[in-house]
Amino acid sequence: MMRIDRSKLRRSIICWLVLLPLVVVVLFPFAVMFLTAVKPSEEVFVYPARWLPTTYRWANFTDMWEATKFGVALKNSLYVSISSTILAIAVSIPAAYAMARFPFQGKGLYRQFLLVTQMLSPILLVIGLFRLAAMIHWGEGNLVDKHISVIVAYGAFNIAFAVWMMSSYFATIPKDLEESAWLEGCGRARAVWKVFLPLAVPAMTVTAIFTFINAWNEFAVVYTLIRSDANKTLTVQITDLVAGRYTVEWHQVMAATLLATLPVSVLFAWLQRYLVKGLALGAVK
Amino acid sequence: MARTASGRPLTPWLLIVPSLALALFIIGYPLYNIVFQSLHEVSRFGLIKDFCGLDNFRKVMADPVFMASLWRTLWWTLGVVGGTVLVSVPVALILHQDFYGRGVARTIVMLPWSVSLTMTAIVWRWAFNDEYGMVNVTLQRLGVISSPIHWLATSNWAFPVEILVGVLVSVPFTVTIFLGGLSSVPGDIYEAARMDGATAWQQFRKLTLPLLRPFINMAIVLNVIYVFNSFPIIWVMTQGGPSNSTHILVTYLYERGFRLGKPGEAAAISLVMLTMLFCFTLLYLRIQPKEGEGS
Numbered sequence: 001m002m003r004i005d006r007s008k009l010r011r012s013i014i015c016w017l018v019l020l021p022l023v024v025v026v027l028f029p030f031a032v033m034f035l036t037a038v039k040p041s042e043e044v045f046v047y048p049a050r051w052l053p054t055t056y057r058w059a060n061f062t063d064m065w066e067a068t069k070f071g072v073a074l075k076n077s078l079y080v081s082i083s084s085t086i087l088a089i090a091v092s093i094p095a096a097y098a099m100a101r102f103p104f105q106g107k108g109l110y111r112q113f114l115l116v117t118q119m120l121s122p123i124l125l126v127i128g129l130f131r132l133a134a135m136i137h138w139g140e141g142n143l144v145d146k147h148i149s150v151i152v153a154y155g156a157f158n159i160a161f162a163v164w165m166m167s168s169y170f171a172t173i174p175k176d177l178e179e180s181a182w183l184e185g186c187g188r189a190r191a192v193w194k195v196f197l198p199l200a201v202p203a204m205t206v207t208a209i210f211t212f213i214n215a216w217n218e219f220a221v222v223y224t225l226i227r228s229d230a231n232k233t234l235t236v237q238i239t240d241l242v243a244g245r246y247t248v249e250w251h252q253v254m255a256a257t258l259l260a261t262l263p264v265s266v267l268f269a270w271l272q273r274y275l276v277k278g279l280a281l282g283a284v285k
Numbered sequence: 286m287a288r289t290a291s292g293r294p295l296t297p298w299l300l301i302v303p304s305l306a307l308a309l310f311i312i313g314y315p316l317y318n319i320v321f322q323s324l325h326e327v328s329r330f331g332l333i334k335d336f337c338g339l340d341n342f343r344k345v346m347a348d349p350v351f352m353a354s355l356w357r358t359l360w361w362t363l364g365v366v367g368g369t370v371l372v373s374v375p376v377a378l379i380l381h382q383d384f385y386g387r388g389v390a391r392t393i394v395m396l397p398w399s400v401s402l403t404m405t406a407i408v409w410r411w412a413f414n415d416e417y418g419m420v421n422v423t424l425q426r427l428g429v430i431s432s433p434i435h436w437l438a439t440s441n442w443a444f445p446v447e448i449l450v451g452v453l454v455s456v457p458f459t460v461t462i463f464l465g466g467l468s469s470v471p472g473d474i475y476e477a478a479r480m481d482g483a484t485a486w487q488q489f490r491k492l493t494l495p496l497l498r499p500f501i502n503m504a505i506v507l508n509v510i511y512v513f514n515s516f517p518i519i520w521v522m523t524q525g526g527p528s529n530s531t532h533i534l535v536t537y538l539y540e541r542g543f544r545l546g547k548p549g550e551a552a553a554i555s556l557v558m559l560t561m562l563f564c565f566t567l568l569y570l571r572i573q574p575k576e577g578e579g580s
Contacts, residue, residue, distance in 0.1 A: 012384035019379055022372070023393050025453060029400075029408040032419050036411065048425070049417045091307055094300035102297040110301055117308050119566070120316070121514035123535050124558055127322065127542050127551050128315025134331060156311030159304045217401030219517045224543065235403045239521055242407055250411050257404045268399030269392045275461065 033261070036254035037061070044251045057251075061259065064252040070259065072230060073237035077260075080150050080222070080233055081215040087155030088162050089208050093200075095159070096166035097192070101175070114160040122157055123220045129153060130224055145227040153225070154215045161214070162207050169203030170196075206274040213264055234260045322552035329546030341553040350529050351537060351554070357444070358513065358533040365451035365512045366505060369459050372452060373504070377463030378493070398457035406521035409450050413437050413522075440530035443523050447531060450518055455511070459504045466500030467493075506569055510562065534558050 031051075036044060037060055039053040064070060099107065122129065133143035143149040173196065181191040219235045226232055232240070238256050242248055323341050326334040345351050380391050397405065412419045413436040421433040436442045470493070478488050516535045519525065525532035525540060532540070534554060542551030 008384065011382060012386065015379050015382055015384045016386065016390070019376065019390055019394070022376060022456070023390070026393055026396050028419075029405065029412065030396075032412045033408055035419075045417055047416050049419070049422045051419065051422065087307075091303040095304040098297035098300035102300075104294060104297040106298070110305070113305070113308070117312055119510050119562055120312055120559070121510070123514050123516045123539070124555050125312065125315040125319065126539070127548055127555055128318035129311070131318045131322070131331065131548075132311075132314050152307070153311055156307045159308050163304065213399065217403070219401065219403040220539075235401050238407060239403055242410065243521065243524070250414075250417075253407065254411065257407055261400050261404050264401075265396060265399040269396065272392065272395045272398075 033254045033258045036251055037258050038255075039251050041249070041251050060251050060255050064255040064259075067249070067252055068237065068241060068256050069229065070234075070237075070256060073232055073234045074260075076147065076231060077216060077233040077235075080147050080154070081212050083147075084151040084154035084158065084215045085208050085212045087151060088158040088211050089204060091155070092159055092162035092166060092207075093204065096163045096170055097196075099163060099167035100170035100173075114163060117157070118160045122153065122218075126220055126224050129221065133225055144225060145231055147226075147231060149225050150222050150233075153221050154218060157221075158211045158214055162211055165207045165210070166200075166203055169207075170200060173199050206271060209267060209271055210275060213268060216264055319552045319555050322549050323556050325549060327547075327549035327552075329548075331548055337549075341549040342557075345541075345550050345553050345557070350532060353529070354532040354534050354537040355557075357531070358535075361444075361448060361451070361533050362509055362513050364445075364448040365455060365515075366508045368448065368452040369455040369508055370501060370504060373456050373459035373463055374497070374501070376456065377460045377467060378489075380460065380464060381467040394460055395457045397454050400454075402454060402515070402517040403521055405450065405454055406518045409446075410437065410522045413446060437523055438527055440527055443527065444531045447519055447522055450522070451512060451515065454518070455508055458511075459508060462500050462504045462507075463497060466497050470496050506566075509565060513558070513562065513565075 035051060035053065038056045038058065039060075040055060040057045041060075043050070043053055095110075098104070099111070130144070133146075133149040136143045136149075138146060138148070177195050177199070178188075178191045181195045182188065186194065217235065219239070222233050223236050223239070226236060229237075234256075238253065238260060241253050241256065322333070324336060324338065326337045326340070328334060376394060380387065380394065384390075413421075415421065415433050415435050415438065418436075420436065421430070424430045425433070434442065436446050474492060475488060478492060483491070514535060516539065519531055519533060519536050520539065523531045525536045534557070538551050538554040538558070541547045541554065
C-alpha cells in the first residue's frame, strides 16, 4: 500500500519548506509555554537566558495551582462556558431550523440582523453592557460580578455563529425523510423530533463545541463584568498575574496558560475540519 | 425550486423569536445606553448628571491621544488585515495541494485559532521580554542581533510586533475561508488550462485568483471588523504604552471608561467607532459588484 510516489514526495518537500516559517512561528509560543513552565524558577531569570531547563520541574504545575487559585478559575470558566453554550444552542436550534427549512418573509432581514450582531463586538458595547448589568436587581445587589450576566451576554453574542453553522448543516439533511414521516401520519413537530433531530446531533455537537471554545477564550466582557477573585474565569485570572505587576512569576504564568490552553487546542485540532466544512457550506449559500 | 411553505407562515417567526429577543436585549439596550451616556455628563461611578449635548465628543476630539489612536487604528487594521491576506493566500494554496502530512500541516496552521487571544498575548509578551525572552535569546544565538532589543518598551518596535501577532492569530480563520473557496473550484478547469499550456503562474492569475476573489472580499470584510475591534492583544502586551504609543481606539476606549473613570467619553468613542464600522460596511456594499441578492 505504501508505494511512495516520487513526484508527490518532491511536492511534499516543497510544500513543507514553504510552510516552514509559519509552522515555526505557530509552534514557537507553545514551545515557550512548555519550556518556561517546566523550568525551575531560578533558571527563568538568568542572563543570558537558555531555551532548555537543566531539570524538568513538574512541581511548578502543582505550585502554580495553589498560588494562582487555578482550580477556582477553572471551575468558573467551565461553568460560564457550558451554561452560555447551552443557552446559545437552545435558542439557535429553532432559528437555524427555520433558516434551513422555511422560505419566509423577513429571512434576509434576520440574516442581516445576525450579521450586524457580529459587527457590534462586545468591546464596543461594553460600557452599555456594564450599565445594563448594574441596572438589573439580582438578589442583594445587581448583576455586576455575577456569572449569569456573562453567560447571557455570551449566549447572545454567539447566536450568529451558531445559527450560521447549524443552518448550513441542517440544509444538507434531506427533507424527504421528514416528508415521508408526514405521509405516515406523523405531525410536523413529531417528525422534527423523531427524524430530524437525531440526524442533526453531529452538527449541533460541533457547533456547541466551538461556541464553548469561544466562551472559554473570551476576555473583554468577563474582564469588565466580573470583579471579585472568587468569580474570575481563567483568561482574567491569568491576565491579572501579568498586568500591571513589577514582578511576574513567569514560570507559573506559563504553566497556567499551558493548562488553560492545551485541552482546548487538542479539542480544536481534532474538530477543525468540521469547522472548515461548516463555514464553507455557510459561505456558499 | 423553492417549495411553498407548508405549515402556517407564522411558524418560522416563532422559531426565530427566542434568538431574536435575546440578541436584541443584549445588543439593543447597551446601544441605547451608550447613546444616552455619550450625551450626558457621567460621574466616575456611573451617576448620570446633566445633559451636556456633544461635550463628551468635543472633549474626546480635543485629546491628541484620541487622534493618534484613530490613525493608529487605521494602520493597525490595514497592517493586520493586509498581512493576513498576503500570508493566507499562499498558505491556503499549499494546503489545498495533495502532499504527505497535509492533515498535520492543516492542524498546525489552524492551531493559533484555538488559543485565547489573551493567552497568546501573554505568551508573546513573555517571549518578547527584554533580557529573558526567547525571541531575544534566539536572535542572539543566531547572531542576528548582538544585544537584546527592548521590543515592547520601545515605541518603534512595540506596535509592529503587535501587528505581527495580530497577523498570526488572524491567519487560521482566513485560510479556512480560502480553503472553502478553493474546494468549490472544479478541478477539471485546471486540467483544461494545462492542456492549453498555461503555466502555473498563469493558472493562478487567470483561474484561481478570480475564482477566489469573492472569498478574499469576504475575508477582508470579516477581518476588518474583527481586527478593528480587537482588544486583548494590545491591552495585554502593552496596555497602550509606552507613553500611549500603541493605543488603538478600543484600548483607548477601555482606558477612558474603566481606568480613568470617564464613561461618558468612552461611550462617545464607542459611537465614533460604530460610525466608522458603519461607513466601512456602506463603502463595501457600494464597491461590491452586484452579484445578485444571494439567498
